[in-house]
Amino acid sequence: MSPEPLVQVRDLVVDFPVGDGHLRAVDGVGFTLEAGQALGIVGESGSGKSTVASALLGLHRGTGARTGGSVLVAGVDAVTAEGEELRRLRGGSAAMVFQDPLSALDPYHAVGDQIAEVVRVHRPVSRRAARARAVEVLDRVGIADPARRSRSRPHEFSGGMRQRVLIAMALACEPRLLVADEPTTALDVTVQAQILDLLHELRTETGAGLVLVTHDLGVVAGSVDRVLVMKDGRAVEHGPVADVLGAPREPYTRALLSAVPRIDAPAAPGQGTGPGEVLLEATDLRREFATRGGLTRRTAPVTAVDGVSLTVRAGETLGIVGESGSGKTTLGRMLVRLLEPTGGRLHYRGRDIGALGERELRPLRRELQMVFQDPVASLNPRRTIGESVADPLRVAGERDERRIRARVGELLERVGLDADWYHRYPHEFSGGQRQRVGIARALAPGPRLIVCDEPVSALDVTTQAHVVALLGELQRDLGLALVFVAHDLAVVRQVSDRVAVMRAGRIVEQGDADTVYDSPQHPYTKGLLAAVPVLDPVEATARRHARLAAAGA
Missing domain, CATH: 3.40.50.300 (P-loop containing nucleotide triphosphate hydrolases)
Known part of the structure; x- marks a missing residue:
């Protein structure tokens, strides 16, 4: 039997x-x-x-x-x-490995103590034996120096290491x-x-x-x-x-x-309206962040972007790929001057904007916009989506409420939403719909360049495809230049004319999308492509x- x-x-x-x-x-x-x-x-x-x-x-x-x-x-x-x-x-x-380890792990306790607690709940063992089991399973899931790292708290691990900790916790009682x-x-x-x-x-x-x-x-x-x-x-x-x-x-x-999205599919020809004049040019761009040890002790600054040079032309999409910590998001924020460079030069339409103060930047803000990764975090939950989309119009000086309402309605419809949803709140929308609201807000002031920072990373494949198609349609219709920042190489190939690969704050390879994907030269690029799911x-x-x-x- x-x-x-x-x-x-x-x-x-x-x-x-x-x-x-x-x-x-x-x-x-x-x-x-x-x-x-x-x-x-x-x-x-x-x-x-x-x-x-x-x-x-x-x-x-x-x-x-x-x-x-x-x-x-x-x-x-x-x-x-x-x-x-x-x-x-x-x-x-049975044991569960959750999606978000930061939510599943207690930020106040060492990971070894949290695993040991699971062991003691299910097995009649001493604290010492439970701690030994915690170190054993941390070692099994590939945490280096597990005895020492078992005393670390969740925030001291990278995202991948935190996920390994959750797997170790799930394995603790041999489910x-x-x-x-x-x-x-x-x-x-x-x-x-x-x-x-x-x-x-x-x-x-x-x-x-x-x-x-x-x-x-x-x-x-x-x-x-x-x-x-x-x-x-x-x-x-x-x-x-x-x-x-x-x-x-x-x-x-x-x-x-x-x-x-397929990693082996060629980049879509003519994603934009055809590359035109150089809109944005970065030369040897750098960004450092000050750090502190303990409460007051200063330590050496961390270099997040280290000598990056690139151009973005009107009507084209530049894809920027790399792992977490590669500097791609920091670079994207500098390109629209949400962060000030600590070195190098940044020219927009021939003008050096790298060191401009906020008052001088204000007229340019409407031309340089950003779509953020997490629409939940970037949209105010206490304000309606219509008011969030209207904000850039008011900042630009529009005071006529009827014109503002009409323009917001046009923008909502332009991104595939209903103009009558002006008074709804972010929690009433799906993830893909909230990202469309973020795109509408970026479009409001009439930009010429939009940096999209991981705009589809948290979306399922069909919603992801709809948002990507929307960006392509907007680019063709409005002649936008896009900088598409992502760790998903298949999506980047689908949307990009050119691609820059970042590692440890530097660009290690860049060129037209088909060349970079079909004939990668740098070992890091080859490693990224080999890891893409098929x-x-x-x-x-x-x-x-x-x-x-x-x-x-």
């Missing part, structure tokens, strides 16, 4: 309380997972995939949500389990199931590849099952055995990864795949083997 599957989900239903009623987030989902297997759950934001993942650990209990059906994990039904049985399930039989909810969404391609390789190694070594939740189909290609595609709370397609990605049956799955499971597996072989050499 064959053993029972590790996970059996039947007719899962999850309803969330909304006002006087309930909203159905998951509707009749079912699947099984054998020990040692990996299942990818994919879909757009709002499809219900994270809700399913949370149900595997009974995380909806006590939230007001109504859960139906059965969710058997290692023989325990997460829907009906109570008390000690539910506690043993969470962290013991039979790992549930990873968007574990690589905010990470660079190289760090993303490292985390996915680590999850694969751990699954191979321990025999644990893996449920990997993601909106990125490239992530699942080389990481899972089977794929479940979700839309509007329902499973629309389920099967082996090679079949679902190679020959999808459902139109929705095909639409998701068609929206994925949709072919066979090629994705071959790339993982090559990375692991190189790491072990």
